Amino acid sequence: MDFALISLFVAAALASLFMAWVIGAGSSGATPFAPAVGANAISTMRAAFLVGIFGFAGAVIQGGSISEAVGSGLIGGVSLPIAGVIFVLVLGAGLMAIGILTGYPIATAFTVTGAVIGVGLALGGTPVWVKYQQIAAVWALTPLVGGGVAFVIASLLPRETVPERYSIPILVALVGAVLVNIQFSFLGVGATPGTISGVIQRRLAMEGLGSVAGITAIVSLVIASLTWLDIRHDKSSGLRHVLLSLGALVAFSAGGSQVGLAVGPLLPLLDEIGMVSTSVVLVGGGLGMLIGSWTGAPRMIKSLAQDYSSLGPRRSISALVPSFLIAQLAVLLGVPVSFNEIVVSAIIGSGAAVGGRAAIDARKILMTVGAWAGSFALSFTLAYLAGMVLL
Template sequence: MNLALITLFVGAALASLFMAWVIGAGSSGATPFAPAVGANAIATMRAAFLVGIFGFAGAVTQGASVSEAVGTGLVGGGSLPVAGVILVLLLGAGLMAIGIVTGYPIATAFTVTGAVIGVGLALGGTPVWPKYRQIAAVWVLTPVVGGGIAFGIASVLPRPDVPERDSVAALAGVVAAVLVNVEFSVLGRGPDAGTLSDVGRQVLPVADLVAAATVTGGAALLVAALVRWDVGRDEQGGLRRVLLALGSLVAFSAGGSQVGLAVGPLLPLTDAVGVVSPVAVLVGGGLGMLAGSWTGAPRMIKSLAQDYSSLGPRRSISALVPSFLIAQLAVLLGVPVSFNEIVVSAIVGSGAAVGGWDAVDARKILVTLGAWAGSFALSFLLAYASAVLLL
């Protein structure tokens, strides 16, 4: 057993843990329940507790996809050396920490992706253009698709000719239909993840397609019926409960998509060290995010809730539904995605539906877009230059 290699791995693991803490304490740990706190549906500390639990669950059961993409799918020609992994994690976490302290909106996914590509190319790796095109497509389309879905939902919910017990119930049914087809590592056989729909195909004595349709349709109808009954008997209370459920799902999705940014660079090193399994790495990343959510997220949740308080439960629901859908799509594709980008786009779309495009601050949006692009460019340049000079 190589003691020097293990020592370097421990250093990389600590850097990964710090990155996970920063992610949990940042927007991915605060955003999912901030609308519910703003709508007075849940207290701040309880929201931080729940977002930590659901984020940890998402990291362990869904984190492998994005982790593998970040660890081995961004640069060809071999994995990063231990020193390169440490450099990537320190740069990514350092830039994010600076963003939190200064208020500059550094995007996690852009920062880590830029750092991995920068270090990898500087050390002689080759570009993986198909993956880059896929990532670029998701990043570019997220504001359009997420904002568009949020705009459509927010346009329908307040209409008097569409009762909310029906519209919100239909939304809940769609979310349920997606959820039963979401992949979880605990439901798979061997290295492959599985879905609740897959379980139905194994249990029901019918053709696979019929079984999948039965599970999907049954889940959608059941959840829609329950939500319709709940909202019909207590409209405001029912909306708050839907908001809490969506916040839980978004927190779960955040854990599954964001943990890969912290532990992805670390995964290729597990084979070299030989004493740590990829599952243990995911659990460690999930615990780091949980700690960040419990210790650092409450203040940000409280801060964001003040902004979300003007949204109300309907507009918050309009923003969280596309956030859940896009985050799960990113997990399915194995694409690192910025939760800031997802949620901000959805909020802008729902805001435009409620207050018109005049209510949207175009200058603020342009500054935010510039910050996202700048996060990637700055991270890439710093990583490339640091790797050339130090490694």
């Protein structure tokens, strides 16, 4: 391999690290614990430290499916050249950085997806319509589902007829049921991912879907019982513990769903030359996000916490639960998803439940949606033109 080619690979790797840093410093590094900071449940610096750790863990353990989708699932028939990979990463990270500096909610998933498709089509690739339909469905349904679930939860939590010592444990039990059935790379047999319920099933020598359902029910009941005891002992402390636990799960999910946007475009190149394995690339992307969370996220966490402080612990919990569920669904489907879109939609839903129409700023929502759509359109257009002219 000549020096020029090595230099291009190094440039591509640096562009990927820059993208990972921007993701860690941006919304995926700030939003998971911003509600907890706003509710005075944790300090800003400790939140940044934890979100970096959990985000790194999610990137390494769950980042494979999104990385493969971004790397080879968006365009058929061609692989992006090194120069194309560099352009995609720099364009996506650059637009995201502009969004952070200007305050516009530029969505990383939209910019990277648009850039990969734009460059790929310009180079003669074929559209993967099935994947596009899947992505469009997730992107379109995220505000409706996330906002709707947050609305329902926020409507139920403050009611006297639904005491929190019961409603919160039930909510946590739902999260626990999902958690024990999430696929983790290190829990399977051989190279196949596995679940916590699957590990318990193998240890107990049980078989069938019924046993998985039973294990899930038992684990959920145990988690709900512990939460009930915690809230019964001290409601404020119990809500704080639930909020911090959800923040950790959302941070983990953010790492798993967002790292692919940074390292996905690199994978086809590395597969061709056999330089490093996917797991090593995920570790590198996770480290980039971790550094971004530790160095860039504290400022954004502090800024977001001022907005979240008006939510309180209950509305924050209402926003974080659907954020966790949607992020995990995206990982399961291998669909690049905007964490910005997920969390903003959930916040709007929880706000509407408490404040009604007065809590919804229609103009701000339209500007946010316009920024999301504009992120995709701008990155696609710039990438397509660059692919036609420069590559």
